[in-house]
Amino acid sequence: xxxxxxxxxxxxxxxxxxxxxxxxxxxxxxxxxxxxxxxxxxxxxxxxxxxxxxxxxxxxxxxxxxxxxxxxxxxxxxxxxxxxxxxxxxxxxxxxxxxxxxxxxxxxxxxxxxxxxxxxxxxxxxxxxxxxxxxxxxxxxxxxxxxxxxxxxxxxxxxxxxxxxxxxxxxxxxxxxxxxxxxxxxxxxxxxxxxxxxxxxxxxxxxxxxxxxxxxxxxxxxxxxxxxxxxxxxxxxxxxxxxxxxxxxxxxxxxxxxxxxxxxxxxxxxxxxxxx
Amino acid sequence: xxxxxxxxxxxxxxxxxxxxxxxxxxxxxxxxxxxxxxxxxxxxxxxxxxxxxxxxxxxxxxxxxxxxxxxxxxxxxxxxxxxxxxxxxxxxxxxxxxxxxxxxxxxxxxxxxxxxxxxxxxxxxxxxxxxxxxxxxxxxxxxxxxxxxxxxxxxxxxxxxxxxxxxxxxxxxxxxxxxxxxxxxxxxxxxxxxxxxxxxxxxxxxxxxxxxxxxxxxxxxxxxxxxxxxxxxxxxxxxxxxxxxxxxxxxxxxxxxxxxxxxxxxxxxxxxxxxx
DNA sequence: GAAATCATTCTCATGATATGGAAATAAAGA
DNA sequence: TCTTTATTTCCATATCATGAGAATGATTTC
Numbered sequence: 079x080x081x082x083x084x085x086x087x088x089x090x091x092x093x094x095x096x097x098x099x100x101x102x103x104x105x106x107x108x109x110x111x112x113x114x115x116x117x118x119x120x121x122x123x124x125x126x127x128x129x130x131x132x133x134x135x136x137x138x139x140x141x142x143x144x145x146x147x148x149x150x151x152x153x154x155x156x157x158x159x160x161x162x163x164x165x166x167x168x169x170x171x172x173x174x175x176x177x178x179x180x181x182x183x184x185x186x187x188x189x190x191x192x193x194x195x196x197x198x199x200x201x202x203x204x205x206x207x208x209x210x211x212x213x214x215x216x217x218x219x220x221x222x223x224x225x226x227x228x229x230x231x232x233x234x235x236x237x238x239x240x241x242x243x244x245x246x247x248x249x250x251x252x253x254x255x256x257x258x259x260x261x262x263x264x265x266x267x268x269x270x271x272x273x274x275x276x277x278x279x280x281x282x283x284x285x286x287x288x289x290x291x292x293x294x295x296x297x298x299x300x301x302x303x304x305x306x307x308x309x310x311x312x313x314x315x316x317x318x319x320x321x322x323x324x325x326x327x328x329x330x331x332x333x334x335x336x337x338x339x340x341x342x343x344x345x346x347x348x349x350x351x352x353x354x
Numbered sequence: 355x356x357x358x359x360x361x362x363x364x365x366x367x368x369x370x371x372x373x374x375x376x377x378x379x380x381x382x383x384x385x386x387x388x389x390x391x392x393x394x395x396x397x398x399x400x401x402x403x404x405x406x407x408x409x410x411x412x413x414x415x416x417x418x419x420x421x422x423x424x425x426x427x428x429x430x431x432x433x434x435x436x437x438x439x440x441x442x443x444x445x446x447x448x449x450x451x452x453x454x455x456x457x458x459x460x461x462x463x464x465x466x467x468x469x470x471x472x473x474x475x476x477x478x479x480x481x482x483x484x485x486x487x488x489x490x491x492x493x494x495x496x497x498x499x500x501x502x503x504x505x506x507x508x509x510x511x512x513x514x515x516x517x518x519x520x521x522x523x524x525x526x527x528x529x530x531x532x533x534x535x536x537x538x539x540x541x542x543x544x545x546x547x548x549x550x551x552x553x554x555x556x557x558x559x560x561x562x563x564x565x566x567x568x569x570x571x572x573x574x575x576x577x578x579x580x581x582x583x584x585x586x587x588x589x590x591x592x593x594x595x596x597x598x599x600x601x602x603x604x605x606x607x608x609x610x611x612x613x614x615x616x617x618x619x620x621x622x623x624x625x626x627x628x629x630x
Numbered sequence: 631g632a633a634a635t636c637a638t639t640c641t642c643a644t645g646a647t648a649t650g651g652a653a654a655t656a657a658a659g660a
Numbered sequence: 661t662c663t664t665t666a667t668t669t670c671c672a673t674a675t676c677a678t679g680a681g682a683a684t685g686a687t688t689t690c
Contacts (some may be wrong), residue, residue, distance in 0.1 A: 103420040105381040117448035144379040162449040170446020171503030172393035307507040
């Protein structure tokens with residue numbers, strides 16, 4: 079063992095190794111590092127891992143076996159490959175259960191509100207509606223407000239259209255077939271062609287605009303948030319009086335919201351569609 | 355502090371606890387045990403965990419912190435709760451990537467759901483259980499739902515029986531020996547002969563029916579998916595309220611699911627048993 | 631507002647326990 | 661067949677995790 083001579087070694091002198099994660103339990107660090115490598119490479123062999131980490135093969139083997147005993151890894155004796163196990167899947171999925179969109183999104187909404195000065199919202203899609211989950215209100219005296227749990231029309235809301243934009247035209251048509259596209263204001267896109275045309279733009283741009291389509295005098299900018307399957311399950315938006323959100327502001331805030339949505343996607347363990 | 359019951363607590367007794375998983379690295383055993391508890395309980399506090407495991411709080415805290423540093427756990431300072439972290443989710447999902455099932459099956463499930471109007475599922479077999487991997491929910495207001503990662507009884511689920519039907523009677527007997535076939539409803543096939551008789555039919559038909567055998571009012575239709583060795587590693591199904599799946603519908607949807615399962619098998623580079 | 635409870639962060643002596651060299655097996659080449 | 665390479669098991673050694681203890685801060689309870 080490379081003894082780092084002299085005294086310098088702080089009580090818990092962590093190996094000089096590559097592992098940047100600060101921590102305190104060596105076996106765990108090493109094991110989880112192995113687990114990560116296996117997960118990221120869709121399987122590895124003992125020697126690969128030993129080489130990769132610089133640990134003794136016997137040590138690596140012991141750790142792998144132990145992880146496997148807990149179902150975190152699986153071992154194919156044929157190929158000698160170690161792969162991620164079911165238990166890891168089960169445990170990982172517990173994440174979804176208390177990944178409350180509400181709580182995770184909160185800091186992101188706060189940042190959005192600070193950056194834009196307008197009320198920020200999260201909403202999900204459910205059975206053809208948009209359901210508002212949570213919001214952070216702007217400090218302005220005149221501001222948008224949606225009560226959590228409130229439903230809104232998917233075709234006439236920034237978040238709704240952002241979500242729709244991730245679907246194919248035929249899927250959109252199917253979802254909306256049967257329903258009539260309710261008319262709210264002179265701006266409402268209440269025909270399928272009009273809606274699809276707007277959605278075309280949203281796809282290209284990455285974020286949607288609700289230009290007084292639901293409420294006169296109110297504009298929204300929104301972008302979609304994806305789940306682990308690359309499906310848009312939610313969206314975030316800012317909304318405020320049209321007078322405070324003129325064209326040039328839209329162009330500035332749009333990308334901000336788009337970026338924030340992507341960050342939220344990541345924070346929730348989701349991924350954008352095309353990747354992978 | 356006064357150690358409860360003097361010596362009773364085996365000093366470093368290899369395992370004081372209930373944990374039956376054999377292994378060789380103590381820290382790992384303990385840490386993964388903690389991880390499991392957290393995952394199974396939707397979050398726990400330090401004292402809970404210390405009490406539960408009999409470990410010293412300082413030890414538990416050290417392990418939790420270490421796990422958290424790797425993103426396997428997350429900690430909410432507000433509530434003091436420890437919950438499963440994103441990294442665990444990411445790693446767990448590598449399981450699916452490896453088995454390719456998750457992503458490959460998705461479009462097939464979508465098609466099934468569109469064709470039948472009922473929730474479509476994929477699940478794999480693991481240690482005598484069925485583990486649900488992914489699903490596409492029907493749009494109907496009343497619909498079946500299985501959380502990914504959830505385990506179910508192999509003998510009382512459509513997918514479970516579909517998989518069993520590809521095994522020989524002796525293999526089935528062997529797998530189920532020791533276990534008692536849990537009883538869920540009046541329809542549950544909770545004796546081996548009854549189960550084998552049903553499986554006989556499934557073999558002939560190519561698809562299985564779960565006729566309210568697990569949950570009253572719920573029916574499923576399922577068919578097996580094979581790997582490259584011709585072994586059934588998974589199954590797909592649709593599930594919905596019995597009222598929407600009467601006998602005649604079963605006869606219509608059964609073949610659809612059977613065919614879709616075969617296509618999925620092919621898409622994954624698998625093959626049905628007898629060929630070759 | 632004091633007491634009680636709980637979480638977090640230190641330190642440290644102890645020895646249980648993870649470690650890696652080496653040897654035994656197994657598998658793959660040649 | 662004999663090498664070479666990969667995996668697995670063993671075991672003596674000292675590294676490293678452990679848990680008591682104590683101090684602090686944050687809440688909650690009475």
